[in-house]
Amino acid sequence: MKKYKVLFQPQNLETEVPEDSTLMEAMDGAGIDFDFPCGGQGKCGKCRVKVLLGAGVPTSGELEILDEKELGSGIRLACSTRVRDNVVVELIDYKQLQHNILIASKERAFQIEPHLNKIFVEVEKPSLAAQRPDWQRVKDSLAEQGVHHPAPEVPVALLRRLPDTLRGAEHRVTAVIHGNRVVGVEGLDTTGTMLGMAFDIGTTTIVGYLLDLYSGKELAVVSTLNPQTKFGADVISRITFAGREEDGLDKLHRAVIEAVNRLIGEAAEKAGINRNLIYGLTVAANTCMHHLFIGINPRNIAVSPYVPAVGEPLVINAGELQIYINPAGKIFMLPNIAGFVGADTTAVLLATEIDRSEDIKLVIDIGTNGEIALGSGEKMVACSAAAGPAFEGAQISCGMRGAVGAIDHVCFGDKIEYSVIGGGSPLGICGSALLDAVAGLLELGMLDRRGRFIPRDKLTNSAAQMFKDNIIEHEGQRAFLLAGADKTGNGRPVVITQGDIRELQLAKGAMAAGIRVLMEIRGARFDDIKEVLLAGAFGNYLNPHSACVIGLIPLELEEKIKMIGNAAGTGSRLALLSSGEYRRASNIANIVEFVELGSYPKFNSIFAESTYFRQIP
Numbered sequence: 001m002k003k004y005k006v007l008f009q010p011q012n013l014e015t016e017v018p019e020d021s022t023l024m025e026a027m028d029g030a031g032i033d034f035d036f037p038c039g040g041q042g043k044c045g046k047c048r049v050k051v052l053l054g055a056g057v058p059t060s061g062e063l064e065i066l067d068e069k070e071l072g073s074g075i076r077l078a079c080s081t082r083v084r085d086n087v088v089v090e091l092i093d094y095k096q097l098q099h100n101i102l103i104a105s106k107e108r109a110f111q112i113e114p115h116l117n118k119i120f121v122e123v124e125k126p127s128l129a130a131q132r133p134d135w136q137r138v139k140d141s142l143a144e145q146g147v148h149h150p151a152p153e154v155p156v157a158l159l160r161r162l163p164d165t166l167r168g169a170e171h172r173v174t175a176v177i178h179g180n181r182v183v184g185v186e187g188l189d190t191t192g193t194m195l196g197m198a199f200d201i202g203t204t205t206i207v208g209y210l211l212d213l214y215s216g217k218e219l220a221v222v223s224t225l226n227p228q229t230k231f232g233a234d235v236i237s238r239i240t241f242a243g244r245e246e247d248g249l250d251k252l253h254r255a256v257i258e259a260v261n262r263l264i265g266e267a268a269e270k271a272g273i274n275r276n277l278i279y280g281l282t283v284a285a286n287t288c289m290h291h292l293f294i295g296i297n298p299r300n301i302a303v304s305p306y307v308p309a310v311g312e313p314l315v316i317n318a319g320e321l322q323i324y325i326n327p328a329g330k331i332f333m334l335p336n337i338a339g340f341v342g343a344d345t346t347a348v349l350l351a352t353e354i355d356r357s358e359d360i361k362l363v364i365d366i367g368t369n370g371e372i373a374l375g376s377g378e379k380m381v382a383c384s385a386a387a388g389p390a391f392e393g394a395q396i397s398c399g400m401r402g403a404v405g406a407i408d409h410v411c412f413g414d415k416i417e418y419s420v421i422g423g424g425s426p427l428g429i430c431g432s433a434l435l436d437a438v439a440g441l442l443e444l445g446m447l448d449r450r451g452r453f454i455p456r457d458k459l460t461n462s463a464a465q466m467f468k469d470n471i472i473e474h475e476g477q478r479a480f481l482l483a484g485a486d487k488t489g490n491g492r493p494v495v496i497t498q499g500d501i502r503e504l505q506l507a508k509g510a511m512a513a514g515i516r517v518l519m520e521i522r523g524a525r526f527d528d529i530k531e532v533l534l535a536g537a538f539g540n541y542l543n544p545h546s547a548c549v550i551g552l553i554p555l556e557l558e559e560k561i562k563m564i565g566n567a568a569g570t571g572s573r574l575a576l577l578s579s580g581e582y583r584r585a586s587n588i589a590n591i592v593e594f595v596e597l598g599s600y601p602k603f604n605s606i607f608a609e610s611t612y613f614r615q616i617p
Helices: 024-030 061-063 068-072 134-143 156-168 227-231 235-242 248-271 285-294 343-352 431-443 462-471 498-522 535-540 542-550 554-561 567-579 578-589 603-610
Strands: 003-009 014-019 048-053 075-077 087-088 115-121 171-176 181-187 194-202 205-212 218-225 279-287 314-317 330-333 362-363 369-375 379-385 406-412 416-420 471-473 477-483 494-497 529-535 561-565
Touching: 003 024, 003 115, 014 024, 024 087, 024 227, 061 075, 068 075, 068 554, 075 494, 115 134, 134 156, 134 171, 134 181, 194 248, 194 285, 194 567, 205 235, 205 248, 205 567, 218 227, 218 235, 218 498, 227 235, 227 248, 235 248, 248 279, 248 285, 279 285, 279 343, 279 567, 285 330, 343 362, 343 369, 343 567, 343 578, 362 535, 362 567, 369 498, 379 498, 406 431, 406 477, 431 477, 431 494, 431 498, 431 535, 431 542, 462 471, 462 477, 471 494, 477 498, 494 498, 498 603, 529 535, 529 554, 529 567, 542 554, 542 561, 554 561, 567 578
Parallel strands: 003 087, 194 279, 279 330, 362 529, 529 561
Antiparallel strands: 003 014, 048 075, 048 087, 115 171, 171 181, 194 205, 205 218, 314 330, 362 369, 369 379, 406 416, 471 477, 477 494
């Protein structure tokens, strides 16, 4: 089979791929983490690249999505363009890969209780008069200090290293203990240092915190875009990829494992330590990411009755997953609650301590799959709302993630004002700005309850008259112009179309319906809810007023909203530093009552009502 070279600019990365490979496959081979929201199915048009050499004939899908000017300048879709000659590609929106990743979170008091501990012992040396095996002599020394390792369990890797470890350290060694089991033996006294990393593995991003397991001190924080995004923007597209593609599950599994290993290395370098000093990892993730991290096919999560393979907390040897930390290292997986309410929600509930609260609180993590929990120490209920990728920008005409070049906030005054992540000219709009813009259009009276643009000649609000010329026709539908082509960084206008507003209505309707159903089941009124806690990146960056104006969150709760940052990361940190908090996480997952929205008798009518906008006087 013929092979051709593909050169990517501006990184100057070159790779070689078989004939008929897509540019998407070439990017994968070159190690470029590009965004393919639809999983490379040629539907979203978000993977635009500029082919400087070897573009070939556009596909029918490209002809449908790209205009004549774009095609004439060499713009193609990376998922559709096939390599049939040597190719040079310019990643025109490459700075989109520089994402704003939320790492900050609220802290709370807790008791440090390490999962592992170390005991230094001086092992009796062997002699002709005392020929007990090395392992027996180690166990005997530990027994004198109250550690009785159960027979006949012993890690094979430990035994393989034990003779050299003992003799190299003159029989002065440190045993690494998990529970009452010896999981490692190290030469000399290493009891002074034991580190760990807490991970929040999200659908879009991965954040890791390097911590001292004795003091709880944070030594480094690292983050990255989840490389699985090149296989799809949301969990459903990744589940589809795992089932549709040959070795799909393995590709998704390896992508996240490699990312975690890379972050471990970055954290160790930042802190100036050897990664061998890391003994434990905790992982908080939604159920799909949890399964893909372990290497479990998540296909049954996506089909009724949406059952995960495992929900309980798991302790896994790091070597089993090829996670490169200390050979004695353990991975502590936080428990899932249900198929679409995962360990990340468990971590959020652990961080916010709703299980011990006398007051009723509402916790919302807004995303492609929004998780909602409501309750107190008396009773907690939770659900997942299939909001779709509108909040992430995937199905929005000019949408993009919260990355450099994205308009992230919009304000209507004497003119339209907006801010752009990273400054400079905009490339598109992210979810928080979409909320602002639609909320502003509603307050100006430019949209009706159904989300339809009101004709220019029927606008009654005098303030709206200043913006009536921004209502335009764009690709066969009405749209609101935020930034003209002459003001953007890619020569394409930034607009909000009638279709975009509909996508937002469906997304906000799903979240609002979930809140309403939980309130009905819990028997809670607006006055009963003391706090509304917004977790996660989107919840941290959105304007609460905009969220309430469009009906994502009930307007009656606006004054009770608090941003709590990366609460899943906080929960993961707590579970790493305290075995007691880890056990508490398990209890939380067991007592939360999961509500399947689709089976709630009134859900369809509640959802339909929730898609409408509230009429603003």
